[in-house]
Amino acid sequence: MIALSLAEIAAVVGGQTHDIPDPSAQVTGPVVRDSREVEPGSLFVAFAGERVDGHDFAAAVVEAGAAAVLASRPVGVPAIVVDDVQTALGALARHVVDKLGATLVALTGSAGKTSTKDLVAQVLRRAAPTVFTPGSLNNEIGLPLTALSATEETKFLVLEMGARGIGHIRYLTGLTPPRIGLVLNVGTAHIGEFGGREQIAQAKGELVEALPAAADGGVAVLNADDPLVRAMASRTAAKVVLFGESGEADVRAENVRLTDSGQPSFSLHTPSGCSDVTMRLYGEHHVSNALAAAAVAHELGMSVTEIATALSEAGSLSRWRMEVTERPDGVTIVNDAYNANPESMRAALRALAAMGKGGRTWAVLGKMAELGDEALAEHDAVGRLAVRLNVSKLVAVGGIEASWLQLGAYNEGSWGEESVHVSDAQAAVDLLRSELRPGDVVLVKASRSVGLESVAQALLATGAEGEVAVR
Structure with a gap:
């Protein structure tokens, strides 16, 4: 500070x-x-x-x-x-950011916030000292603590903003007023708390409403491929910049493809030129995240070559988000267990399918929380998608929601042992230890409350693996 x-x-x-x-x-x-x-x-x-x-x-x-x-x-x-300590912390954060004069970039969305925030930060810090939200500390306590970590040398402050209701983002923007606001998508994460996607869009759009006018430097960076996000252009006086694969996007991707290992490659097009990008991250969903980061960086004066180089070199900074590790025996573990919602589940499954061309693919999945009345349908849909993507085996872990995952796979056409429901993480580990072989790829994903990272950690444990228990 x-x-x-x-x-x-x-x-x-x-x-x-x-x-x-x-x-x-x-x-x-x-x-x-x-x-x-x-x-x-x-x-x-x-x-x-x-x-x-x-x-x-x-x-x-x-x-x-x-x-x-x-x-x-x-x-x-x-x-x-x-x-009130929380109110005081927020007031102190506002005082510090007002004194700093750094450019504040805030972002929100239903899925991909943390991964995109990490990409934005990795690109911008090539241009100037940058402070950004660690992990996903994006609430009324984590956000001011991040802002207070900035110093006199900080030029860019990149802040992730989460919301569990109407008014949350409005409150956060009052603590740390952004000049650039980025909205990624409107999905179904926390739909049980919000009540519907329209309400989620209302909450996420509070970010662009808080931006200064275009004449004062305000910029709203919006996903051209998401109709609910694109419609937020009418809710802001800021300059609007669109990103996506749409031909109308200001910053867009063309010739998107995946490498043999499942890493996205594409041609990045901006108003000032184009350049090729091949990412170190896994999964085609990172293309949209990269375009969002590129749009922010372009607005802050970076060249397309600088942006493309930074995106190609960027890695994963936050734990348990598509962490890919190959064991000495040739089994690859993909730990994406930090959190899950229907959009991120689908993205992770598609990434798994792309990565598994040389061997079997395993999807070890658990409950997606806070889906309300949509819970059964969304878990069923994810189970069905695993079958459609030819995932070799779905291991559904946990209670009733996991049984819906397995039932969806079964009803889509899974048979025999292609899908299985196990009671807990230890049962999943025992099953995998007995059946994995070199060349297999294992995805582990569920909502944070399930704690499935323990499965990935147990599978990666060295030494006498059979004696390592899940805690």
Whole structure:
């Protein structure tokens, strides 16, 4: 974070200083909520959770070098006490980004947010110092913490914004007002909470509504291939830039194809020229993500050659998202278990089908959460798609939703042992250990709450594999 005195922070957040001998002392380290991340000069933010109360760590973090604690009550060590810690954190983030003058790029969408955010950041940081959301910390706590990690050298701040209801993104843009807003897609993730795709579109479009007018530098980057996203052009005063495979897109892909290993290759076309891209990432769905990143970079002045080179060299920065690892015995494990929704499931299955040309393909799938009344139909559809893509074997893991996956595959034409329903992750691991052979490709994917990353980790474990249990 940029250096601020404790007195200045207290004024910004409307707090009272307690047990601070020198209010002019500065916070020069990061703002953190995890006591294990404290460094000399840090500001520790004490949240009172259901199981852990950050206030209990106040003395320890100050002893470890924290300059002070942002707290909701006095804690016996230097502290800035506020009525609401989350509100204060947001106010501090807004103050810092206003002082920085960096270009803020915000993005949202139903699927692919984190992967695209990582691509945008990897492209932009070739041009100037860039700070971006780690992982998918895209809510009212993670977003301000990311913004506060920016420094005087930061030129680009890339922020992922998530939403679980109307008004969420509007709130986040109030904390960190973007100049460039990117909307990827409107799908069915969290449809059970929103009530329908139209409501999801309403929520995602709050991002473009928050942008400055075109005359003030505002840019809305919209997916030309998604009608609900494209329609958001009418909701913004910003300049509109379209990306996609549509011929009407300002930034588009032509001659899209997959390498033998399942990595996308295409010709990138921008208003200033074209250049070829071959990505290190896996799956054709990354083409759209790459075009979104290219559109942002082009608006920020990068050349098409620079953009194409950066996209071709970009890797996966966030864990458990299409992490591809080949074991010494020739079995390839694709760990995409961080999260899942119908759109990302379909994309992952198509990537698996493209990767498995030399051997058998295994789809180890679990529940997709928060689908509401659409849950049965969407799980059934994913099971059917696995059969249509000729996935060698579907292993559905878990409870009722997993049984819907398996039933969809069966009804589509799966027979014998081509699809199977197992009770839990350990059962899946036991099955795979007994049947995998060199050349096989295994995809592991489910919603985060299922914890299927343990299957991928167990399959990758070295040594006496048969003795490694899933925890």
